[in-house]
Amino acid sequence: MPANVQNPAALQGDGLGCHSGRDQMLAAAQSAGKSETLAQYAKDYPLPEGAGPHDQPQSMCPAFGSLRVGLRMRRTATILSGSACCVYGLTFTSHFYGARRTVGYVPFNSESLVTGKLFEDIREAVFQQADPALYDAVVIINLCVPTASGVPLQLLPKDINGVRIIGIDVPGFGVPTHAEAKDVLAGAMLKFARGEAETGPVAAPRGGISDKPTVTLLGEMFPADPVGIGMLLAPMGLAAGPVVPTREWRELYSALDCAAVAAIHPFYTASVREFEAAGRPIVASAPVGYDGTEAWLQSVGQACNVGQAQIDAAKNQWLPAIKGALSRMPIKGRVTVSGYEGSELLVARLLIESGADVPYVGSACPKTPWSAPDLAWLQARGVHVQYRASLEQDIAAVREFKPDLAIGTTPVVQAAKQAAIPALYFTNLISARPLMGPAGAGSLAQVVNAAIANKARFDTMREFFGDTGQGDRAGVWESKPVLRPEFRAETKRQVIKLMKKRKAEEMI
Ligand code: SF4
Numbered sequence: 001m002p003a004n005v006q007n008p009a010a011l012q013g014d015g016l017g018c019h020s021g022r023d024q025m026l027a028a029a030q031s032a033g034k035s036e037t038l039a040q041y042a043k044d045y046p047l048p049e050g051a052g053p054h055d056q057p058q059s060m061c062p063a064f065g066s067l068r069v070g071l072r073m074r075r076t077a078t079i080l081s082g083s084a085c086c087v088y089g090l091t092f093t094s095h096f097y098g099a100r101r102t103v104g105y106v107p108f109n110s111e112s113l114v115t116g117k118l119f120e121d122i123r124e125a126v127f128q129q130a131d132p133a134l135y136d137a138v139v140i141i142n143l144c145v146p147t148a149s150g151v152p153l154q155l156l157p158k159d160i161n162g163v164r165i166i167g168i169d170v171p172g173f174g175v176p177t178h179a180e181a182k183d184v185l186a187g188a189m190l191k192f193a194r195g196e197a198e199t200g201p202v203a204a205p206r207g208g209i210s211d212k213p214t215v216t217l218l219g220e221m222f223p224a225d226p227v228g229i230g231m232l233l234a235p236m237g238l239a240a241g242p243v244v245p246t247r248e249w250r251e252l253y254s255a256l257d258c259a260a261v262a263a264i265h266p267f268y269t270a271s272v273r274e275f276e277a278a279g280r281p282i283v284a285s286a287p288v289g290y291d292g293t294e295a296w297l298q299s300v301g302q303a304c305n306v307g308q309a310q311i312d313a314a315k316n317q318w319l320p321a322i323k324g325a326l327s328r329m330p331i332k333g334r335v336t337v338s339g340y341e342g343s344e345l346l347v348a349r350l351l352i353e354s355g356a357d358v359p360y361v362g363s364a365c366p367k368t369p370w371s372a373p374d375l376a377w378l379q380a381r382g383v384h385v386q387y388r389a390s391l392e393q394d395i396a397a398v399r400e401f402k403p404d405l406a407i408g409t410t411p412v413v414q415a416a417k418q419a420a421i422p423a424l425y426f427t428n429l430i431s432a433r434p435l436m437g438p439a440g441a442g443s444l445a446q447v448v449n450a451a452i453a454n455k456a457r458f459d460t461m462r463e464f465f466g467d468t469g470q471g472d473r474a475g476v477w478e479s480k481p482v483l484r485p486e487f488r489a490e491t492k493r494q495v496i497k498l499m500k501k502r503k504a505e506e507m508i
Pocket residue numbers: 016017018019061062063082083085086089143144145171172173
């Protein structure tokens with residue numbers, strides 16, 4: 001049997017995908033030669049022990065993370081291989097977030113998947129795209145069905161006319177969140193670049209090589225944050241290096257060529273593996289608030305062998321400014337925080353240092369050593385930190401703690417607003433602000449205080465609308481609905497009967 005014959009079992013059943021059939025997809029992928037990749041993902045992106053098919057955070061299609069990283073890089077073509085509905089959704093979301101780049105797509109049908117023609121089509125597409133005048137790299141992403149059926153991207157050439165070919169599997173049943181999917185691609189690129197750097201000279205950074213030792217920053221952040229971090233580092237004779245995921249291939253070399261790596265976002269497990277293989281120390285947490293910045297400057301200084309006097313000079317220069325900014329912009333009120341960006345713990349720290357009462361932080365990302373200082377800091381203040389938080393857990397926290405403001409994902413925000421609790425969307429309104437150093441210290445207060453002050457408007461609206469449109473009053477009615485209590489009683493009787501029957505069957 002040729003190596004590229006796929007597993008037709010992946011297409012059995014109707015409409016397998018992220019909404020159903022996770023276990024079948026996983027089993028199909030394992031029997032189709034993807035067990036090594038999936039075992040690595042299970043190690044890198046662990047789910048809680050005993051997790052069932054639905055026990056993973058509800059977030060958008062994970063592949064969006066990889067796609068976004070590819071689309072944001074210069075001279076990089078990104079191609080998807082997957083079901084048309086998945087590709088439609090991913091393309092739509094990319095353009096919604098302003099990709100302004102073409103998303104490549106190799107379509108398939110049952111026949112091309114089962115006969116192995118899909119792999120040949122991918123190969124052809126990659127050769128067509130690999131023009132060194134236009135591209136440094138071509139990224140090809142296997143979505144759920146091609147991964148489950150074992151489309152062997154590893155058999156693609158590593159290099160075509162000097163254009164790197166990066167093939168990755170990013171199935172929803174193997175990579176739990178889109179955050180971690182960013183790491184899948186960033187890690188694959190770092191691995192490739194490390195191999196190149198080990199075997200010969202590589203391109204210098206566009207802006208020239210830094211004359212100071214640099215600290216690579218792991219995690220996408222607000223554009224002003226790397227600049228602010230550079231200022232924090234300057235008194236220690238250090239400079240901020242590239243942000244990973246990088247915006248261009250050659251930045252990968254300078255990212256690897258650093259004195260230390262700051263794991264600002266804590267879920268980049270595969271990327272960290274590459275940095276560790278290159279002998280770089282990794283620093284946990286981030287310079288948020290007074291305590292966070294103090295501890296981070298100390299850790300970074302030590303990791304880069306900076307003398308204590310210089311570390312203290314950096315602290316003396318920046319910590320009073322942070323304290324001042326925090327006290328000028330206090331936050332008063334109870335706030336719950338949940339999100340899937342990986343920076344939730346950092347945001348909670350900043351809110352607490354600004355004066356907020358934060359009883360709950362939920363993150364869709366897993367527990368890793370790089371958020372350990374934040375976890376310890378938050379737990380010492382009685383905060384419940386929930387890694388791999390589900391939507392149900394996030395909403396339950398809002399119900400239990402009745403905050404003055406709920407920061408969360410779209411459905412959490414929706415549930416909070418329905419309960420007349422002011423709410424802010426984490427990704428668009430919190431991630432889109434500086435969080436680090438003095439610039440971050442007061443930056444959340446304005447938006448958070450304005451949202452908390454909106455409570456009265458929610459109460460007025462709730463009073464005005466009452467229970468209109470709630471529950472079975474939802475929808476458009478042309479005349480006043482007639483209540484039929486006898487129908488309800490009958491349905492209830494039927495349901496109870498059915499449940500009893502099921503119970504009896506279980507006992508047999
Ligand atoms: S590729 Fe994404 S959208 Fe498609 S089935 Fe998998 S997780 Fe769902």
